[in-house]
Amino acid sequence: MSRKTSALRKKAKVPAAVSAGYRKGEETRQRILDAALKAFGAASFKAVTTRRISEAADVSLPTLQYYFGDKEGLYRACAETIVERYRGHMAMAGTRAAAPLKTRCVGEAARAQLKAVIEALGGFLVGSKEAQLWTPFVHRELRDPGPAFEILYENLWRPGVELIARLIARIWDRPDDDPDARIRALLLIFGLLAFQPGRSLSLRTMRWSSIGPEELAKVLSSLDAQIDAIAAPVST
């Protein structure tokens, strides 16, 4: 009877795998997912072939279909996995960051919080080995929306932007959904993204050979300066 684990498996035609009773191929499923994550991180949906993934995962081609229905299902599963793992990674920083929103922190307190959030985000994006892998996937999908857009937008992008926009709004002592704060948040985040999705460009521009703690520190310092300089806009 094999009940589907989580969400509906695309066409549900082959709910397959990871049933209730006994499992063992769960490991296989994970192996495939890892290979897919790496592959889709490195190239576009079309450019990645299911065959190569199956080879990397050391399974036979049909095994992919068995576990994920079709290529798109696998792709979607990757997005879900990223969201899950991201939550794990940012748990600490996330808690530390979401809290002050409930609190009545404004002005300088918000500014400090914002710096902390940016630092955490920067540290994750640049420092984490896994992020290195997902980032291309996430941004490729976000920039030209595909089957996984909604998942990533709702669970990664939106919460992130929302958080930062609110903190900026608090610095200005404005309502949480202030449009100017949103713009500012976008500018800030995309700036940071220069050093991850845009890493290859930044490396060349800066004549760095890699972005380590030292380089990251310089970037964060620049971002801090930018945050320090955030003052209430002239008009709305």
Added chain:
Amino acid sequence: MSRKTSALRKKAKVPAAVSAGYRKGEETRQRILDAALKAFGAASFKAVTTRRISEAADVSLPTLQYYFGDKEGLYRACAETIVERYRGHMAMAGTRAAAPLKTRCVGEAARAQLKAVIEALGGFLVGSKEAQLWTPFVHRELRDPGPAFEILYENLWRPGVELIARLIARIWDRPDDDPDARIRALLLIFGLLAFQPGRSLSLRTMRWSSIGPEELAKVLSSLDAQIDAIAAPVST
């Protein structure tokens, strides 16, 4: 004998077309190029099929090979075309912007220049109908380098970053190649890019239905504020 027009045509096996003496299919070549530009703008290299391009250009498949050798040649030709047309579009702003570098403009003068450049760039990226088309192409290629990376990097990215970095350096009265200025330039440019390559994300975030003159003005206003806030960094 048909001598090749410009650069070596990939394998030069089929230098073809656009020879010296008489031509007429130059128009066809252009038609193909336009179709390819649009196609490669909308999807990745792999995702675009030469057939679809040929259909859009209303020619037969082999015609593409005749003019551009192979798919990659066509792709490269697109990059070259973008560079050319970009030069045309930014001629005024470019001249207006490159001049002050020779001049001994510093401090506030440089700041004003920087604003002008950003405004010009923003206006082009968001306003121009063509930019709408190229931007995805350019950034996809720049973010994960393909056959056209060098062309685009050297002719679009590098000059742009260089210009802006220098202007920032002048605001600080620092040497032209100041690393902090470079970082700042990257942050600034990527921020602006939020509203073009990252357009779909920004639209959703801002709850805008499009980015017209009104929206652009708000973005530029925010960028201006950011430029106004550029003060010499604490340390190097």
Added chain:
DNA sequence: CTGAATATCTATCAAGTGATAGAGTTTCTG
């Protein structure tokens, strides 16, 4: 230990892809 559910494999398919061969058609030079 047995048998049903699960897991995985070896072909094999049908569709689509980039590219070429080679024959016609048009276009301009002399």
Added chain:
DNA sequence: CAGAAACTCTATCACTTGATAGATATTCAG
């Protein structure tokens, strides 16, 4: 008006790709 060069087309190939069929192996509850 030749006739050579440029242009464009109709097949057709060789190959890749995602997916399925159907047999086989594995696993675990009882």
